[in-house]
Amino acid sequence: MKRIMIAAPCSGSGKTCLTVALLRNLKKRGIKVFSVKSGPDYIDPLFHRTISGVDAYNLDSFFSDGKTNVNLLKADSAGKDFAVMEGVMGLFDGIGGVMEEGSSYLLAKETKTPVILVINAKGVGKTLAAQIAGMKMYDDGGLIRGVILNRVSEKYYDTLKACMEQETGIPVLGFLPERKDAKLSSRHLGLVTPDETVDLQRIVDTLSDEFERHVDLDSIIRIAEEAGELPATGEEEIYDASAGTEKRCVIAVSKDEAFQFLYEENLRMLRNSGAEIRFFSPLHDESIPNDADALILCGGYPELYVEKLCKNTSMKACIRKAFEDGMPVIAECGGFLYLHKQIGDLDGNFYEGVGIIDAECRYTPKSIRFGYIEIQEKNTNFLSPGDKIKGHEFHYYESSSNGNDCRAVKPFDGTVYECIHNRENSWIGFPHLYYPSNSDFAKAVIEKAVAYHNGRER
Numbered sequence: 001m002k003r004i005m006i007a008a009p010c011s012g013s014g015k016t017c018l019t020v021a022l023l024r025n026l027k028k029r030g031i032k033v034f035s036v037k038s039g040p041d042y043i044d045p046l047f048h049r050t051i052s053g054v055d056a057y058n059l060d061s062f063f064s065d066g067k068t069n070v071n072l073l074k075a076d077s078a079g080k081d082f083a084v085m086e087g088v089m090g091l092f093d094g095i096g097g098v099m100e101e102g103s104s105y106l107l108a109k110e111t112k113t114p115v116i117l118v119i120n121a122k123g124v125g126k127t128l129a130a131q132i133a134g135m136k137m138y139d140d141g142g143l144i145r146g147v148i149l150n151r152v153s154e155k156y157y158d159t160l161k162a163c164m165e166q167e168t169g170i171p172v173l174g175f176l177p178e179r180k181d182a183k184l185s186s187r188h189l190g191l192v193t194p195d196e197t198v199d200l201q202r203i204v205d206t207l208s209d210e211f212e213r214h215v216d217l218d219s220i221i222r223i224a225e226e227a228g229e230l231p232a233t234g235e236e237e238i239y240d241a242s243a244g245t246e247k248r249c250v251i252a253v254s255k256d257e258a259f260q261f262l263y264e265e266n267l268r269m270l271r272n273s274g275a276e277i278r279f280f281s282p283l284h285d286e287s288i289p290n291d292a293d294a295l296i297l298c299g300g301y302p303e304l305y306v307e308k309l310c311k312n313t314s315m316k317a318c319i320r321k322a323f324e325d326g327m328p329v330i331a332e333c334g335g336f337l338y339l340h341k342q343i344g345d346l347d348g349n350f351y352e353g354v355g356i357i358d359a360e361c362r363y364t365p366k367s368i369r370f371g372y373i374e375i376q377e378k379n380t381n382f383l384s385p386g387d388k389i390k391g392h393e394f395h396y397y398e399s400s401s402n403g404n405d406c407r408a409v410k411p412f413d414g415t416v417y418e419c420i421h422n423r424e425n426s427w428i429g430f431p432h433l434y435y436p437s438n439s440d441f442a443k444a445v446i447e448k449a450v451a452y453h454n455g456r457e458r
Helices: 015-028 043-052 066-076 104-110 127-138 154-168 200-214 217-225 264-272 302-311 313-324 334-338 439-457
Strands: 002-007 033-038 056-059 082-086 115-120 144-150 172-176 249-254 259-261 275-280 294-297 329-332 340-344 350-352 357-377 389-399 406-409 416-419 421-423 426-429
Touching: 002 015, 002 104, 002 217, 015 033, 015 043, 015 082, 015 144, 015 172, 015 200, 015 217, 033 043, 033 066, 033 104, 043 056, 043 200, 056 066, 056 264, 066 104, 066 264, 082 104, 115 127, 127 144, 127 154, 144 154, 144 217, 154 172, 172 200, 249 439, 259 334, 264 275, 264 439, 275 439, 294 313, 294 334, 294 439, 302 334, 302 340, 302 350, 313 329, 329 334, 334 340, 334 357, 334 389, 334 426
Parallel strands: 002 082, 002 115, 033 056, 033 082, 115 144, 144 172, 249 275, 249 294, 294 329, 329 426, 340 357
Antiparallel strands: 340 350, 357 389, 357 406, 406 416, 421 426
16 A cells, blocks of 8 residues: 655644645546544544545554554555555654654554655745754654655745755655645634635645645655555454444434534444444434434534524434433533533523533633543443543533543543543543544444344334
């Protein structure tokens, strides 16, 4: 499988813009490409999928070990022959910003993926050579194979290219000029989603055209071809989407403008365990699918649509009744927010939510409990005794009732806190979970859904 990672010295260097432009131009060549985001971010894969129409996944060197990441990458590549990975933060930035675990570089090493650096060259000259040379010194796997300069003029590019290559020995493969009319906007939780981006198609067309004119795509493809085959692990088949078992249950999963933070790896694991995934919209539909055996309310930006969500009284009543009837309910972050009795919008106005959580959830001016976590149940329910599942939190809302049925531990400093409303058939709280970090969780969801289905039929 041909593969490449687009990484950078820091956030804001232009990784997503370059990745999307690369995906678009590979598709123009007729190459069967897909994308992978390094790290837990949901929004960058949304751009990959929305703009380039390619399958998009997440791999993370904290969530999963090297062998699992290799297996997941193989599963992701089904029917494709070229993987474009987008790094997270700076190339070497892992847990706490200083550990290798969780970094893009560790993922690149685990999957033996060549790295191309995109570097913001605006307002700097030879100092770039020092930056690149420093990163090369840290590259003990010899993975950095090229550089693309961002926000540089065509006139100055030739001068910079000659200097960079002479000083570092790393080829400079092209540049993107600064285009103030072709930027992706950000907010407190990262990029504004594709649905909210004005003139998105025009922006991507502009980036793609500039890439085609100024970047050596043939050299990028050659570097990707040198990655070689991924190593055999002996466990590939358990991750293969084609290995899914016979349908055992239907799981309704929220998916619309308000709820769109989903890991494809989670959905694939549920499908492989016997679930049929049925998407529905809490914003626009009147009820969940009538044959649903379990309900997953994923994260997103429900706070941007809180008034409309809360006015959809038929949907709220349907979800509340399903919960009261014992249907398994999994809700995380934005889905957890939606289930509160009172939900505040960004201006401090409160609305009546679903009401399963008898508490209020309000916006705060700073992020709450940001970062990676490992979660362990106090009483065995979805996990085996003593087991943990990995996830992360990143939100600006706080609840007056976060739950206390689980313990979360932050891997960097060992901070411990309580979280999650974890009852017999429900797992409801702020943390986002990555199911491949503990497959027992997905299996438990399926078993509870099957039991609910069988009980309903009797």
